[in-house]
Amino acid sequence: MMRVRSIAFPVASVLILGMALMMVVSTVLTIAVFLLTDPQIKQKIALESVSKLLQREADYGSDGRLKVEVDGLIAKNILRLSEDQPSFWYLLSDGSQTIEYGNVPASVQPVLNSVPAQIISSEFYYIREGQRYLGLRKLDENNPGRLVVIGGVSFSNVQTILVALRDTQGLYHLLAAVLAATATIAVVAVKRTIAIPVAKVVNSAEQIDGLPNGRRISDRDTPIELKPMVAAFNTALSRIDDAFAAQRNFLASTSHELRTPLTKLRIKLDLVQDPGVREVLVRDTTRLASIVTTSLQLARLSGQSLTFTAIDLVAAARAIISEHVPAAMNQGMEIEFRAPEDRIVISGSEPAIRVALDNLIVNAMRHAQGTETLVVEVLHTRVLRVSDHGPGIPIAERENVLKPFVRGNKTTCEGTGMGLALVAQIMTAHNGSVELGDAAGGGLAASLTFP
Amino acid sequence: MxxxxxxxxxxxxxxxxxxxxxxxxxxxxxxxxxxxxxxxxxxxxxxxxxxxxxxxxxxxxxxxxxxxxxxxxxxxxxxxxxxxxxxxxxxxxxxxxxxxxxxxxxxxxxxxxxxxxxxxxxxxGRTQFGNLSFDLTNRSAMIGENALGVPRRELAVLEALIRRAGRVVQRDNLEASVYNIDDEVESNVLDSHVSRLRKRLREANCDATIRTIRGIGYMLVLEQ
The missing domain is CATH 3.40.50.2300 (Response regulator)
Known part of the structure; x- marks a missing residue:
């Protein structure tokens, strides 16, 4: 299985873990502080929590009577925990109705009477069975008529924390929200700061088309961390360009240098007396010459990116074919051109298309020697097709002959093994394709399809 | 030369x-x-x-x-x-x-x-292809020593062909050199001019002839 490596997710996870750790630490610290505080304050916290609970949960029944009906598991447990304590009591009043629970100490009433109604919350102590207890009197802030008086709560530390936690639930919700927001921001921010610049670099890298055209990845807007990567990329590209240029120059100058001696050789061969020997030598020289020509064409084509213009394929094909007619006629062959449409306009490089069609025609003339006609067609589907009545190419070899320096294994074949590869390369540069098929009535049909 | x-x-x-x-x-x-x-x-x-x-x-x-x-x-x-x-x-x-x-x-x-x-x-203004000679100044064609009578349009066709003898003259180019822009050119008029001219050359024993290159045009070649 492929492992997907992402930068954003690990970073987000680290952030979330960090946040969680901070929360744990702060909780531990809070608990530590809590454990060190005064028992009376702890008791007060417990009283505050339970009184708030009672205030919130007290409501009127369908019969109009005030009652305490607790919903929720935690609230119920807290109330039960309080009620389990024998000293626990409370008094709940809305002015007209009063609920009492437990043993309300007699000393409470005078306290209540002496506290003015403007005081929302007040603490008091009372003595019962020789023990001092903390009591709390509280008016509901939203409903000042409602009074809660409570006392006799003595929770353990853990219980107090749990009870207090319930009150601060909202805080934890807020923390969770902050956590989620941080994670989301982290994912987005990581994406923006890392993934997008990387994607930009990748995008520029993808535009490199294998042509030594000096194209480089721009390091403008690239974050400083990625600059070394871009620089390394560009250095590699320069080296590739240099190597390519060296190879291209070598190919071009070699081909060029070979042409004059080849010309001399070819002319001198006419002086050979024995016609059998002369014919073989002339054929070899012709093949050598065509290798040189194709190499030069290949060097030229791979040395530049093609400039595309609108081309009428019909007119272009007609002009190119015209030039081959005299040579074809010399070998007793007719070239016929068929174009059902007057104009088929494509976008392409005319010199490159010329090289492609030249190669197809020369190939067909060579391989279908002795046959009478060669048909070149421009179909309305933007297909340029050259069909001959020669031996064709076996299906198994068709894919191979489109690769450089492979040719049909017939011994009589004089192909350079580069012509079709060059055609394939030209069509790739046009985003088109080459298809080698069977011509009607036998022979090879080479179709160039333009997009 | x-x-x-x-x-x-x-x-x-x-x-x-x-x-x-x-x-x-x-x-x-x-x-x-x-x-x-x-x-x-x-x-x-x-x-x-x-x-x-x-x-x-x-x-x-x-x-x-x-x-x-x-x-x-x-x-x-x-x-x-x-x-x-x-x-x-x-x-x-x-x-x-x-x-x-x-x-x-x-x-x-x-x-x-x-x-x-x-x-x-x-x-x-003069040129030669095989035994066919062409004189532009007095607009005449000769086969060997004999004058070849050729009507105006056909002579224009012959001129265009002999100018590029041995190479293909595209149909459009040939039409352009034979007709004015104003002339109504019917699709097969050029073909009939060419076939009449071809017949004339053959009958006068000319060793040049006009080959039809299908889909492209015509070409003046020496008969083998």
Whole structure:
């Protein structure tokens, strides 16, 4: 299985873990502080929590009577925990109705009477069975008529924390929200700061088309961390360009240098007396010459990116074919051109298309020697097709002959093994394709399809 | 016919000289642009064959001198550089024809003859193809010693064909040289002109004939 490596997710996870750790630490610290505080304050916290609970949960029944009906598991447990304590009591009043629970100490009433109604919350102590207890009197802030008086709560530390936690639930919700927001921001921010610049670099890298055209990845807007990567990329590209240029120059100058001696050789061969020997030598020289020509064409084509213009394929094909007619006629062959449409306009490089069609025609003339006609067609589907009545190419070899320096294994074949590869390369540069098929009535049909 | 060859490779130069002398006419060879220029100013040549990479520069630099000569010799540029862009620039500078190295000897001779024929027609108004001769000034055609009666339109067809004898003349170009823009050209009128002309040539025992290149045009060729 492929492992997907992402930068954003690990970073987000680290952030979330960090946040969680901070929360744990702060909780531990809070608990530590809590454990060190005064028992009376702890008791007060417990009283505050339970009184708030009672205030919130007290409501009127369908019969109009005030009652305490607790919903929720935690609230119920807290109330039960309080009620389990024998000293626990409370008094709940809305002015007209009063609920009492437990043993309300007699000393409470005078306290209540002496506290003015403007005081929302007040603490008091009372003595019962020789023990001092903390009591709390509280008016509901939203409903000042409602009074809660409570006392006799003595929770353990853990219980107090749990009870207090319930009150601060909202805080934890807020923390969770902050956590989620941080994670989301982290994912987005990581994406923006890392993934997008990387994607930009990748995008520029993808535009490199294998042509030594000096194209480089721009390091403008690239974050400083990625600059070394871009620089390394560009250095590699320069080296590739240099190597390519060296190879291209070598190919071009070699081909060029070979042409004059080849010309001399070819002319001198006419002086050979024995016609059998002369014919073989002339054929070899012709093949050598065509290798040189194709190499030069290949060097030229791979040395530049093609400039595309609108081309009428019909007119272009007609002009190119015209030039081959005299040579074809010399070998007793007719070239016929068929174009059902007057104009088929494509976008392409005319010199490159010329090289492609030249190669197809020369190939067909060579391989279908002795046959009478060669048909070149421009179909309305933007297909340029050259069909001959020669031996064709076996299906198994068709894919191979489109690769450089492979040719049909017939011994009589004089192909350079580069012509079709060059055609394939030209069509790739046009985003088109080459298809080698069977011509009607036998022979090879080479179709160039333009997009 | 007198031919000037500018080629710095001595062996190739002498082969070219031999080839030209066997098929067209007397040839002189020079190795540098300077020598060739001096010869051109001193003697009259009908055809100049120029190589491009010469010891004292690009052979194309001879073209301005050549253009100023009266009568101007026909020029054929011979080169190992066959970049389409190079070809166009050479033709723009006034070369009449361009042959890439290596070439088939017959091809070079054929091109040289074609250039000379076109040049003759332009410079002297007369040209010859096989036993067919064509005179532009008094608009007549002869087969050997006999005048060939050809109506106006057919003569225009013959002129266009003989100008590019041995090469294809596209149908559109042929129509353009035979008819005015105002003429209504029916699709098969050109074909009937051509077939009548073809018949005339055959009946007069002309050794040139008009071949139909299907889908492209016509070509004047010597009958084998």
């Amino acid at each position: 007198r031919i000037l060859i500018v080629e710095d490779d001595r062996e190739l130069a002498s082969s070219l000289k031999l080839m030209m002398e066997e098929s067209i006419g007397v040839a002189d060879t020079f190795e540098t642009i300077a020598d060739a220029e001096a010869a051109l100013l001193a003697f009259k040549f009908d055809l100049v064959i120029i190589d491009r990479n010469l010891p004292d520069g690009d052979g194309l630099s001879l073209l301005p001198t050549l253009r100023q000569l009266r009568p101007r010799p026909a020029t054929l540029v011979l080169t190992a550089l066959d970049d389409p862009v190079d070809i166009v620039s050479a033709l723009d500078k006034g070369a009449d024809e361009y042959v890439g190295k290596p070439f088939e000897p017959i091809e070079l001779v054929a091109r040289a003859r074609a250039v000379l024929r076109r040049y003759n027609l332009d410079e002297t």
